[in-house]
Amino acid sequence: MRSTPSRRATATGALVAAAAMIAVGVQAGSASAGVTGTTAAPASALGKVNPGKLPADLSPAQRTALIKAADADKAETAKELGLGSQEQLVVRDVVQDRDGTTHTRYERTYAGLPVLGGDLIVAESKAGATTGVAKSSRAELKNVDLSATVAPAAAEKQAVGLAAAEGSKATKSERAPRKVVWMGQSGSPVLAYETVVGGLQHDGTPNELHVVTDAKSGAKLYEWQAVHTGTGNTQYSGQVTLGTAPSYTLTDTTRGNHKTYNLNRGTSGTGTLFSGSDDVWGDGTPSNLETAGADAHYGAALTWDYYKNVHGRSGIRGDGVGAYSRVHYGNAYVNAFWQDSCFCMTYGDGAANAKPLTSIDVAAHEMTHGLTSVTAKLVYSGESGGLNEATSDIFAAAVEFYANNPNDKGDYLVGEKIDIRGNGTPLRYMDKPSKDGSSKDAWYSGIGSIDVHYSSGPANHFFYLLSEGSGVKTVNGVTYDSPTSDGLPVTGIGIDKARMIWFKALTTKWTSSTNYAGARTGTVAAAEELYGAGSPEALAVQHAWAGVNVGTRPGGTTPGKVFENTADVTIPDSPGAAVTSTVNVTGITGNAPSNLSVGVDIVHTYIGDLVVDLVAPDGSVYNLHNRSGGSADNIAQTYTVNASSEVANGAWKLRVQDKAGADTGYINGFKLTFP
Numbered sequence: 001m002r003s004t005p006s007r008r009a010t011a012t013g014a015l016v017a018a019a020a021m022i023a024v025g026v027q028a029g030s031a032s033a034g035v036t037g038t039t040a041a042p043a044s045a046l047g048k049v050n051p052g053k054l055p056a057d058l059s060p061a062q063r064t065a066l067i068k069a070a071d072a073d074k075a076e077t078a079k080e081l082g083l084g085s086q087e088q089l090v091v092r093d094v095v096q097d098r099d100g101t102t103h104t105r106y107e108r109t110y111a112g113l114p115v116l117g118g119d120l121i122v123a124e125s126k127a128g129a130t131t132g133v134a135k136s137s138r139a140e141l142k143n144v145d146l147s148a149t150v151a152p153a154a155a156e157k158q159a160v161g162l163a164a165a166e167g168s169k170a171t172k173s174e175r176a177p178r179k180v181v182w183m184g185q186s187g188s189p190v191l192a193y194e195t196v197v198g199g200l201q202h203d204g205t206p207n208e209l210h211v212v213t214d215a216k217s218g219a220k221l222y223e224w225q226a227v228h229t230g231t232g233n234t235q236y237s238g239q240v241t242l243g244t245a246p247s248y249t250l251t252d253t254t255r256g257n258h259k260t261y262n263l264n265r266g267t268s269g270t271g272t273l274f275s276g277s278d279d280v281w282g283d284g285t286p287s288n289l290e291t292a293g294a295d296a297h298y299g300a301a302l303t304w305d306y307y308k309n310v311h312g313r314s315g316i317r318g319d320g321v322g323a324y325s326r327v328h329y330g331n332a333y334v335n336a337f338w339q340d341s342c343f344c345m346t347y348g349d350g351a352a353n354a355k356p357l358t359s360i361d362v363a364a365h366e367m368t369h370g371l372t373s374v375t376a377k378l379v380y381s382g383e384s385g386g387l388n389e390a391t392s393d394i395f396a397a398a399v400e401f402y403a404n405n406p407n408d409k410g411d412y413l414v415g416e417k418i419d420i421r422g423n424g425t426p427l428r429y430m431d432k433p434s435k436d437g438s439s440k441d442a443w444y445s446g447i448g449s450i451d452v453h454y455s456s457g458p459a460n461h462f463f464y465l466l467s468e469g470s471g472v473k474t475v476n477g478v479t480y481d482s483p484t485s486d487g488l489p490v491t492g493i494g495i496d497k498a499r500m501i502w503f504k505a506l507t508t509k510w511t512s513s514t515n516y517a518g519a520r521t522g523t524v525a526a527a528e529e530l531y532g533a534g535s536p537e538a539l540a541v542q543h544a545w546a547g548v549n550v551g552t553r554p555g556g557t558t559p560g561k562v563f564e565n566t567a568d569v570t571i572p573d574s575p576g577a578a579v580t581s582t583v584n585v586t587g588i589t590g591n592a593p594s595n596l597s598v599g600v601d602i603v604h605t606y607i608g609d610l611v612v613d614l615v616a617p618d619g620s621v622y623n624l625h626n627r628s629g630g631s632a633d634n635i636a637q638t639y640t641v642n643a644s645s646e647v648a649n650g651a652w653k654l655r656v657q658d659k660a661g662a663d664t665g666y667i668n669g670f671k672l673t674f675p
Contacts, residue, residue: 101126167207274293569667
């Protein structure tokens with residue numbers, strides 16, 4: 001894309017400003033927060049980072065200048081992207097690498113209507129040449145019928161009913177249904193209504209339910225929840241230094257004027273700004289209402305410092321403006337949450353109002369939801385919702401290690417201080433997520449249908465494996481024992497490198513609809529940019545994803561006896577018949593295993609069209625992929641099937657059928673691995 005002179009000048013300024021921060025893995029702690037230290041996880045010397053691919057330390061003014069330059073160029077950008085005459089781009093965010101590469105996020109409009117699921121990222125070199133485009137949807141945005149046959153009132157009624165099922169007593173929508181073009185989960189863009197319903201959910205959490213209704217048929221197309229659940233004498237971190245205003249209020253003047261408010265058991269408004277006659281806050285006990293305020297204020301300061309000092313981001317939005325915190329929400333409310341609508345974090349006081357949810361990792365978790373909402377904007381539902389939730393857990397761990405607080409050392413546990421279960425155990429475990437009784441250790445077809453707090457498991461597990469590796473080890477006094485889905489080991493590269501890779505993928509590679517396959521692609525690309533293609537770090541990313549059943553090992557490494565068919569089989573477009581690829585298994589005694597490995601390699605555009613089954617010799621069917629993945633290309637995935645009821649020897653088939661028109665492809669390969 002063409003780069004304006006003003007954009008070039010801004011890029012140069014950012015590079016100069018960042019020149020003193022080239023060193024990686026050492027962060028200067030903020031004196032005003034009383035924090036100094038490096039991460040406690042092992043540092044691997046596998047390879048050196050490419051400093052040019054690290055994020056530039058943009059000032060709010062530099063970021064604003066980049067946004068203005070992109071906005072001035074947006075018509076030409078749309079033309080060069082080949083967008084239709086009714087499409088327009090809207091600049092949402094800009095980040096920049098230290099080598100001058102600029103990553104601009106755009107939303108789209110069609111005939112003046114917002115396009116949901118139409119976001120894209122354009123990467124440009126310092127010279128202004130386009131180096132990559134990532135789209136949330138591959139569908140063409142054209143010939144959309146803009147005449148509605150369903151009334152807005154019908155869409156509102158549907159949305160209010162869905163919200164009522166979650167506990168809302170609202171009788172009308174918080175925002176009137178608005179016309180949009182929906183590109184999220186359908187094969188072709190359609191006219192729809194987006195309705196937002198407020199109220200409270202069953203547990204007292206505020207409700208901001210978004211419902212998308214087909215404006216032609218009245219069918220629900222999608223829904224997601226926009227509320228992401230999730231000197232101070234603190235309860236969890238000991239005595240710490242807080243950033244306050246000279247007149248003794250919890251206003252952090254050095255961090256975007258972040259403020260902390262006391263809701264005093266209320267559930268609306270901002271409450272009262274914490275203030276006092278001196279600069280001492282709380283006494284370390286929950287009965288003193290200032291204590292939770294001190295914890296929340298401290299956690300927000302640590303998170304601000306982490307993103308600023310490690311990733312060069314000045315505030316959640318990159319604009320130098322602080323969010324705000326509210327504590328003492330409700331009575332014995334056992335949760336915490338982030339809301340985009342108020343740009344704020346809110347914390348309950350836990351059971352019996354004795355364990356406020358204001359520990360370091362919870363504060364970092366909630367603020368990171370805000371970061372995700374202004375970068376990748378991962379929709380809080382399906383696989384993208386699991387990645388959204390995992391991103392908050394991942395950076396919660398990163399902030400803990402960065403803080404190096406002796407009272408709350410860095411770990412790969414989530415919510416270990418707040419005792420939300422009442423038995424002293426953490427809320428979630430990253431080394432083996434299933435230890436919480438609900439989360440999943442590895443990816444499987446259909447994981448997008450479960451609660452996002454549990455579908456986050458594979459991503460959390462991936463991050464632990466990438467940071468620390470598999471097997472038994474002790475970090476900061478906590479013992480972990482992390483398995484892999486394929487039984488093969490993973491060697492970690494250290495949390496310093498792992499967090500850099502995840503942040504770069506989040507801010508420059510992922511879109512609102514990114515799924516687990518897309519997360520692997522994005523993190524591999526980020527690792528290759530930071531450390532080089534084929535580097536130990538890039539290979540480690542692939543090994544760690546394979547360890548949670550997302551893709552294969554580098555080079556296709558698998559244990560056991562392998563039976564494979566590499567012949568191409570064309571998949572006819574809908575309404576064509578199903579096709580099969582067959583492997584003949586011989587020489588295996590008895591039944592197939594409970595962990596039969598099924599390697600699937602399908603080249604096909606828009607994999608949301610496909611149904612993929614494994615058919616056993618006796619005709620039993622095991623579904624592997626059921627029209628998930630939306631507009632993503634290709635399936636290169638290893639599935640684990642419990643086939644222990646099947647005789648091993650015989651003809652096994654991979655059956656594939658295209659269930660929607662316009663996209664085509666073929667089976668590139670199919671293999672079974674018997675461990």
